[in-house]
Each structure stands twice: as C-alpha cells, then as structure tokens.
Amino acid sequence: MPAPTTLLGYIDENADRFIKRLADAVAIPSVSGDRTHREDVFKMAKFIEDQLQTLGVQTRLEDLGTETLDGHEIKLPPAVLGKIGEDPKKKTILIYGHFDVQPAFKSDGWSTDPFTLTIADDGQLIGRGSSDDKGPILGWLNVLEAHRDLGIGLPVNLRFVFEGMEESGSVGLDEFIAAEHARGKDGWFHGVDVVCISDNYWLNTRTPCITYGLRGLAYMFVQVSGPARDLHSGVFGRTVHEPMTDLVTLLGKLVAPDGTILIPGVDDMIRAADSEERELYDRLDYSIADIEAAVGASIAVSDDKTQVLMGRMRQPSLSIHGIEGAFYGSGAKTVIPAKVTGKFSIRLVPPQTPDKVVPLVIQYLEAEFAKLNSKNKLRVYLEHGGKPWVADIKHWNYEAAIKATQAVYNKLPDMTREGGSIPVTLTFAETLGVNVLLLPMGRGDDGAHSTNEKLDRSNFIEGTKLLGTYLHEVAAINA
Amino acid sequence: MPAPTTLLGYIDENADRFIKRLADAVAIPSVSGDRTHREDVFKMAKFIEDQLQTLGVQTRLEDLGTETLDGHEIKLPPAVLGKIGEDPKKKTILIYGHFDVQPAFKSDGWSTDPFTLTIADDGQLIGRGSSDDKGPILGWLNVLEAHRDLGIGLPVNLRFVFEGMEESGSVGLDEFIAAEHARGKDGWFHGVDVVCISDNYWLNTRTPCITYGLRGLAYMFVQVSGPARDLHSGVFGRTVHEPMTDLVTLLGKLVAPDGTILIPGVDDMIRAADSEERELYDRLDYSIADIEAAVGASIAVSDDKTQVLMGRMRQPSLSIHGIEGAFYGSGAKTVIPAKVTGKFSIRLVPPQTPDKVVPLVIQYLEAEFAKLNSKNKLRVYLEHGGKPWVADIKHWNYEAAIKATQAVYNKLPDMTREGGSIPVTLTFAETLGVNVLLLPMGRGDDGAHSTNEKLDRSNFIEGTKLLGTYLHEVAAINA
Structure with missing residues (x-):
C-alpha cells in the first residue's frame, strides 16, 4: 500500500501555500541561544501548537523549567507535544523536530534578511531555519493537512515532540523523556513503536539518504x-x-x-568492515571531489572514497x-x-x-x-x-523509509552514518528502547548553521511526500 | 687609587636626601607604554635634565620623532644627553639609563600606591621605577653631587644617554645612536672609550654581580x-x-x-665549557633552592646547579x-x-x-x-x-668594576651572563665598537616588571658608592 496518489497530487497543488507557511515560521526569529529572542521561541511554540490543533492533533505545551543564560534565570521554551490516533491496530510513530534556530544576522554575511524567507530563481528557499529544522516540522504539518483535506485517514498513530532548545543543548528534554518513560502506561511515550527524526542532511546534493548511525x-x-x-x-x-x-x-x-x-x-x-558492509560505502553517491569542495582544499586523507567515508562514518x-x-x-x-x-x-x-x-x-x-x-x-x-549509536537497518522502520524514498525519488537512498552526534537520537534509542530512524529532508549544502541557510523547494515538496509516503509504507508492513 | 673615603662618607651622610630625590622621581608616573602618561615621561626627562644641569653637566634634549600608539601619532619622549669633562688625558665613559617605567596600578595587587615611594621597616624602597631604572640613574646623580659638594674632580670624562622609551621597545634610540656615530668626530659619541649600563639585577639577593653576556x-x-x-x-x-x-x-x-x-x-x-669557564659557574652564589623559590615549584631540569646556570647563561x-x-x-x-x-x-x-x-x-x-x-x-x-652578546671580561672596564665591587662590598662579584636580552647593549657594542659593562644596582628579587617593585636601601646607597668607586678605579688603571 503505497501512499494514495491523491495525497501526492495534493502536495504538489498546495506547494506555494506550504512555502507561504514556511515563510511565516521563518519570520519568527526563534533563536534559543539569544536571551533577547526567548519570547520569539515561545511565540514559535504557540505557532506550532496552533497549527497542530487546527489539524486535529491533541496538544500540550510541556513546561521544562528554567535555565540561567547570561546571568539571568529565564524560562525554558516549552516542548510542544501532540497526539493523533489511538488505534491499537495501528503502529505508533513518535516524530521529533525542533523549532528553535541558530543565531543569524545580516551582518554575518547573509545576502538577504535571514528572517525573511527568500525564494531564489533556482528554487532555493533561503532563510534561517528553512532547513534546520522548521522545513521538516512543516513537512509533517503539510502531511497532516493533506490527509485531513482529502479525508484520508492517517495510516498510523502519531505522537509529536517538538522542542525549542535543540540549538542550545536541548536543556530539559532528556529529563522530560526519562520522567515520562518512567510513568509507564500513563506516560506520554507509552505505546510508541518507533521514532522518526528529520533533522539531518543528505550526504551530497543529489541523492536522498537515510541515516542509521552517529558517532x-x-x-x-x-x-x-x-x-x-x-x-x-x-x-x-x-x-x-x-x-x-x-x-x-x-x-x-x-x-x-x-x-x-x-x-x-x-x-x-x-572490527574491519566485511565485504557486505564495505559495499554499503562503495555504493554511496560521494566522491573525493565532494569532500574537497566541502572543505575548500585538496586535503582528503586518501584518494579512496570508500576509505574516506568509512573514516567519517564507521x-x-x-x-x-x-x-x-x-x-x-x-x-x-x-x-x-x-x-x-x-x-x-x-x-x-x-x-x-x-x-x-x-x-x-x-x-x-x-x-x-x-x-x-x-x-x-x-x-x-x-x-x-x-555514546555512539547505530540502528538496525533491517527493522521495518528502515524498510518503510527505504521503500518510501524509492517511491518518491525513484532511487535507492544512500544509507549513511554521520560523524557527529545528535544527542536526542541516543536518548530516544536508550530511554525508550525503540528503533530510531533519521530521515532527512535537506541537502548536504544547506548550510544549517551558516549564512544563507536554505532548503531547496524540491526538497521541501518531495520531502513532504517522503514523510507522508513513509507513514503509509510503515502501515503496509506486516510486522 | 680607590675612591676617596670622603666620597663614601658623603654618600652615607646624605642617604636620606638621596632617597628623598628618588621619591620625587618615582612620583612622576613616566609610563612610556600608556599614552595618557606621555606628558609624565616628558616631565621626567625635564626632571633629569634639570638635575644634571644643577650638577654642572652640559645637557641637550634629543628629539626622537614620533610614534603611533593606540592609533594616535604622538611625540616620542626625548633622550636626555649629558656631557661633563673633556680632558683628553682622561678616559671617557658613556653612561646609559632609562627614566620611563612599566605600567602600575594599585589594583594590580600593589600593597602601596606604586607612585609614592614607601620606605618599609626592613629598608625596602617600594615604588614603580625604584629599581628599574630610576634608582640607578639617581645613583649617578648622587655621585656627581658628591664630587661637586666635596670639590673632588671627576676622575673620568662622562657622557650620559638617558632614554624614556626603554619599556616600549626603545623606539628611535638605535637610529639616533647610529646617526650620531656616523657623524664621526662631530657625533655625540665621539671619544667614548667604554659604556656602563646599570639596568639589570644580581643573580640573587646576597651577592653583587657584574654581567658580561646576554642571549x-x-x-x-x-x-x-x-x-x-x-x-x-x-x-x-x-x-x-x-x-x-x-x-x-x-x-x-x-x-x-x-x-x-x-x-x-x-x-x-x-663548544663545551672548559674547566676554567665551568669554574666561573661553580663559583656563582646560587643554588637549586634559589631557582625553585623563583619559579615556585621543584622543576629544575637538573640537580646540578652549575648545569642549570649554564643552561640559562651559556x-x-x-x-x-x-x-x-x-x-x-x-x-x-x-x-x-x-x-x-x-x-x-x-x-x-x-x-x-x-x-x-x-x-x-x-x-x-x-x-x-x-x-x-x-x-x-x-x-x-x-x-x-x-644577536647574542658577550663582552671581554679581561677589559679594563671589567677590571675596574670588579675592583670597585670588592672595595664597596668586600667580596668578589658573581660574574654572570643573562638569559634574556637588553637590546641597547648590543647596539652600543656593535655600533660604537667599544666594551660594554653591565653593572647592576638592584637584587634579583626586586620585581622590576611586577607588583611591589622595590630597591633595597642598602643597594641604593652602596650601589651609589659602587658607581662612584668604579669611576675612580677606571681612572686608576693604566690602559
């Protein structure tokens, strides 16, 4: 059961409206690391909560306490929790994203105002948070809206945790997850089968990827x-x-x-990679030229792409x-x-x-x-x-993501591990004890923490299709 | 012909007045590195010039041009030049000193106001510049005054170069020395036989030293x-x-x-030290305990004092x-x-x-x-x-300094080389091509660039006797 074609058509037809909503989200400068923007992070939480409610999601703003920033004790932004669907016959997927962003000033070298989403001629949607991580969160909203407007039932139960402190160490989140998990059947995470996080990037600019490991x-x-x-x-x-x-x-x-x-x-x-694992790296759409372009110099430790990629990932x-x-x-x-x-x-x-x-x-x-x-x-x-993290890529969560990628992009995804860390991944995997999937929307050159952060229009729209299709592929697997 | 005993008696009798003059000098905060004190450096130059004139010295304030400090082009303090005696039968000694000082603020940790000379119970004269280098300059003034008041003729011709930029890189001085030297018979340095600089310190707190090398x-x-x-x-x-x-x-x-x-x-x-040179280091009044006290930890590279001293000096x-x-x-x-x-x-x-x-x-x-x-x-x-510098310690300039030290302190001086550099030493040695002597007044713990800089009263008074006696010993040598 792939995603209904009406769903994909709806997403194409409503693309401009989706981009307009992304512009509204980018316009709120929800910089968690800047005390003077703390109110904007709260405003952004409310924006997300309102959207979720409109789309039929039962929500809750979770107070995470206070922190001391620049010598001032201030309130932490709340986590936005959402719940839709409680059918015991359906799988339950926990979706994570974050609505805070890195600081950005025009004077840092931005070509345009960072908090005004600018659509470039080549389709790049330029603005702080476009790719990291407002685009992916809004991708989920798009999926919910498409289902509602088309009268298609959601194929899975969904739980949402959207936080506002990811760029500032996710203060308060680990404790919340642990506390809720400890509440057992009464906890927020009860019944969650798997986690899906869309907060990283393709290895390159050409091929979608699915990420199953972090150092x-x-x-x-x-x-x-x-x-x-x-x-x-x-x-x-x-x-x-x-x-x-x-x-x-x-x-x-x-x-x-x-x-x-x-x-x-x-x-x-x-242990050394066996031939099967080595093949995984051989297959990745990546070249020494890619790394040299990324670092701006010919300083790769090897001319062998596979060795360089294994150096970074395994x-x-x-x-x-x-x-x-x-x-x-x-x-x-x-x-x-x-x-x-x-x-x-x-x-x-x-x-x-x-x-x-x-x-x-x-x-x-x-x-x-x-x-x-x-x-x-x-x-x-x-x-x-x-600790490092590596997921079982034979789990149905990955199977569904791979099928969804093939369906939407018509090619096999790069199966990647990342060299850095996304701490919340490990928290979910260890605390909840479930399979966690990293299903990125943006490309490797999005410049998440840099100037002129962008999300390509096609990544936003096809990425929305990917998220929606993934839910249907999950439901279709007999697990 | 040692120094006349009346001279030494006069210095003892007038000690308090000499200390009063040192207090007047310390009271002028002639910090060359601080633009807001530049006027004080000029004031200090005038103070020295006035004193020299009173003592019968022919003087000149040498304009050294301008420098850019903190983005402002400001006038360099003048060098104070002095000349007394032109007897062709007498040797001519060039005396160098500097009247500028390091910055000092009470808030740096000084126990007393740094620009108010404070006489401690144990005889320490505490104040910025007391030891580096106003004390030694005033030592020369004391010597001139004693000769004038006692009606004793100076046994040598004297030339003075006192600068006001030593703590800030001696800007302008090298050029002046080179230019004057190039003027040959008409230049300020014509006829100078040797140079004497009193601007460093004993190796310890106990034994006077004479310094003949710099790294x-x-x-x-x-x-x-x-x-x-x-x-x-x-x-x-x-x-x-x-x-x-x-x-x-x-x-x-x-x-x-x-x-x-x-x-x-x-x-x-x-080349390795021969037994004669090694003996020089063996004889120095210094121990591993001295270095450990100086650095505040037992981290000397060797337990052999001679090896440690050679590591520093040669x-x-x-x-x-x-x-x-x-x-x-x-x-x-x-x-x-x-x-x-x-x-x-x-x-x-x-x-x-x-x-x-x-x-x-x-x-x-x-x-x-x-x-x-x-x-x-x-x-x-x-x-x-x-470049490094090592002087010929068999030159009469050193012979006289050694004899003077024995006469005043009743012990042989430590013959030392210093690990650091005093650039003007090399300038004099190379440009003028004459023997240069470093004849310190203060002790190794004076804290020249630190808080609570001090000069011991006995070093100021006996040091004045040393400078005076040195002139007479120079004159007595048949060279």
Missing part, C-alpha cells in the same frame, strides 16, 4: 602544570621543565597525520582542538606558560563508549608522560562524553 | 594551513589532514623535556609559547582549526646568530613535515631576532 564523543583535557606562575623565557629557558614542551610532546603522540589513532587499543576495538577519529593557558594572540610573547591544557576529542563508534575508551587514553598518556622524566604535573580527564 | 633571540612562527575554513570535527574527523595534528607533531620535535634542542646543529654550535634554549588560530578558551569546542601558527623562540648564545640558526630550523621542520605525508601547507619563518 559518540569523548572530549578530553590533558593538563600539564609546572611553575607557580608564567615565566620569562629569557630568564628561565633551559633551567626548568616547561609545561608546553611536555604537552606538545604528548599531543604529538595521539594521532598520525593520516588519522590513525596512536593510543593502543582504540582503533583495534573496531571509524573513530581524534581531533586536537587547541590549548588553553598558552599564548594565543597574534604577534610574539616570550612567555613560558605555567599551566597548559590540551583539548582533544575522540569520536566513537560501536562498540566504543567513553567508559571503554577513556581509561585507555589516560593510561597511555600517563605512560608517555612518565617516559619524559619531567618534574611537571600531569592530569588527564574526560570533560564530557556520549 | 640573543630567534622568535619563529611555524604555520600549518589546510581547509579554507574551520571544520566540525564530527563531520570531518578522519577524512582530512588536520593542521593541528601536523603542528603538534612538529612542535613535539623541537626540544626535549630536559631542554636539549632537537634541531640538528643548533646545540652543536656551542646555552641556547627553546621555548614553545603557544598556538594562534586554535581553540584557546575554557570549556570545549569541537573545531578542526583551519590554520594554526605555532610560536616558539630560541635564545641564542655566541657564535649563534639568527642568520646561522634560522635556516637550520626551517630545513629541519620542512624535512620533518615532508615525512608526515600531509597535504596541508607549511610555512616556517623568523618573526624577529637579535
């Missing part, structure tokens, strides 16, 4: 301290153990230029971010810094977790430091971490 | 650049060559934790100061910095010069970078440099 993170600090205060290098150079000498020596032993992690046991945790990576406490300005300063803290992070993939990897890092750095015979003091510790 | 400097930048902009480590970790990985690897190959420079050929330029040192372009804040940021510049400097000792050392550094880093097989770009270059 975890172990963000670590390595601190070397020596003298009681910064020293003058003229007076003390070659008389004392300098913390920077020790630190760069240690940082230089973490990772090879080609990305190989030098900490014993870390890379080894990952291997851990170690990046050195910087040093706190050393001289960082322009010009010259002849200082021997007294206490320096190297910052690096390891992106984790299953079966790695911070618990498994961090002790190896600490042990290794302490052993390497001991070899230096330095009288300085070393401290290595985890600053924050998160 | 030079090669301040270098090593820059690695890759992507066109900063990248997200989640998305790009293990897909591209990361500039920070390359940079820390290179920085980790510069110097061993014990201070050994790993760049081939750099340490090798210095060996090159390499210190890594920091990285520009990387993350340096507190907290965590998952950035792959696009362009990072490591900053390090090498302190040089003869026969090293920037010209000899810099090519070795560049060649080494380029070779090490080539081994990394990175596609990033490397650039290594000298930011600024200066």
